[in-house]
Amino acid sequence: MFNCTDVHEPTGCDCCGAGRWLSPAGMQAMASMPPPTNIEAMSGAAGARLSPSGGGLVIDCHGHYTTEPPELFDWRKRQIAAIGDASQMPSVDSFNVSDDALRQSVEGAQLKLQRERGTSVTLFSPRASGMSHHVGDASVSAAWTRISNDLIYRMTQLYPDNFVGVCQLPQSPGVEPKNCIPELVRCVEELGFVGCNLNPDPSGGYWTDPPLTDRWWYPFYEKLVELDVPAMVHVSAAANRAFHTTGSHYINGDTTAFVQFLMSDLFKDFPTLKFIIPHGGGAIPYHWGRYRGIAQDQKRPPLSESMLKNVFFDTCVYHQPGIDLLTKVIPAENILFASEMVGAVKGIDPQTGFNYDDTRRYIDASTILTSDQKRAIFAGNARRIFSRIPARLFG
């Protein structure tokens, strides 16, 4: 199932997420991005809180650490090579990387983009495709998850105004999700993380585990509710060649999860459980009429009643018409600002001259949203939903 010949060369590498490592050439391309426009320049220095529109905080609720230092890839490569041979398995403690290397990995990337785009703080989690829960067994997943989360913690300590932690979970196909509770508790209570990424398909595209609405997941949900921590539903790398990781598997995962929720009574059992469906909710808003109609045909309550107290959508939709649709059909209080930078799409849209994933521009340019709604999307909703975001960040 797993084939990883070179973790520095992305294409075809399941563990790495095809095409998602930021190579030296990619870093160079980023460094040569166009200079900030006047609006961007207004946002000033790193961690700036003032944004051109609304003058408030802008929380990017969906950012992954996609510019990891080579030391991380080396450790992962050794770990994968040792699957099946315990004597060769590297220990968690053997992983080592300097603070300087960590700073270097984000100074020219996420921090630069925060400054240029006028976003204030990123809810920061390990690379989503890197989670690759299908690789090895639960112990492999646990060690890899611990290292990945610890790196995020170090970033939040190095840049406490720029990054807030969101954790990966040590999921593994066929292993009960309650197995993830200790790592969730560690990340939230000891490391100050405010959310987690929950993979609805640890198999990587074969969908062999029970749906998210099965009682299989309930003990984990009980802990989420107890901690008041939301989960972003986020698949990882596709191990099934039918799917392109960021092109179809991510979007399908979003759509699949929402429909699982829609057809269930999960939120009757967990009225305060909160999920964020990333990538603008997959296909859901585009087919909002279809889903309203399916719910109605099935004699289920309207989506506004059954789903929107518990389910939220991010703004990782990389063109203005998509954001306009999202904001037309989904209430503003259910939308959270996000860009997923540096992520699935790194280029500049020739139609606009700006990065596809500079999603703040689409919100700023929206003629559908009021100023109050924009402020809610940029920060107010995140404050409400991620109750553990430190109050100091709100000034």
Add this chain to the structure above:
Amino acid sequence: MFNCTDVHEPTGCDCCGAGRWLSPAGMQAMASMPPPTNIEAMSGAAGARLSPSGGGLVIDCHGHYTTEPPELFDWRKRQIAAIGDASQMPSVDSFNVSDDALRQSVEGAQLKLQRERGTSVTLFSPRASGMSHHVGDASVSAAWTRISNDLIYRMTQLYPDNFVGVCQLPQSPGVEPKNCIPELVRCVEELGFVGCNLNPDPSGGYWTDPPLTDRWWYPFYEKLVELDVPAMVHVSAAANRAFHTTGSHYINGDTTAFVQFLMSDLFKDFPTLKFIIPHGGGAIPYHWGRYRGIAQDQKRPPLSESMLKNVFFDTCVYHQPGIDLLTKVIPAENILFASEMVGAVKGIDPQTGFNYDDTRRYIDASTILTSDQKRAIFAGNARRIFSRIPARLFG
């Protein structure tokens, strides 16, 4: 994998497509639909060619025979019960249903809706979820496919002005698609069918067959090209409980297929091959910026060059904002009118007072499309893409 306790009761029945059988109660509900509005009444009698906007033909390129007579379910039930016991397997010839029963099955449903909605002719294929290629082996699929296609043929003979045939294929997981060539040829050359539905995942949600861009499919594509017949990419019932058949599996299938095409050179090998991605293209138009960006990052040509000579989208999007997005981002020449009635969503939208799947209203109401573009979407594009639609239907 397969569980079918009562083919007349849809819920949880893999072969039938959960919730998609039109029960007697459903037929009654349809009969009590609101009377046609003035605009609808203008369209006149069955098969009327004149539509309120543009005064031209309206071809619905995506309709399934979802109101099949009980005799068909009975035969299928016997067939499924006999899997593993050849002595009990019913023959194709043992299937029998009268013309009157066939007429009765559509007079109060598809034909009534054609009249009311002012659509002229439907490209008509067997129920998509009913294909259920995951049930039994290739011989089971072949017999079921033959009966299903023969029924469509009879409908096209009973109502030559209302229905044009599109065939199911006798696919089976792990069986080479070239196995489907004889049935395709029979349907096109002997029965006068103009297209086929191609299932990118005969496993029903486990995605175990090669992607549509693999050479596994090439012999079948060669025949499609030779016959000049387009394929609608359409999955069938979900056998994997992660997916809801019409809610997520259909939409994911659409998204998955498009991204497979996007990442390949298939259309260099088959420059005249034509695919329709149903359900408004799954998630693709909503994330058009994402896909433009992914193509660009991968150094592939712009989608307008690499995809839009070969890939078309239908209008099965069940609300105005969705249709508006579709028509904003996809060129009108790549959009084909469709409703999939009587299909996934049968109810009336309380926000509009009309059926969710009365998609003609959204096109009529569009302020984005010109009259010429609407005419192209309603009929001109279908005429161009489905070259075998009989000329007599165009008057």
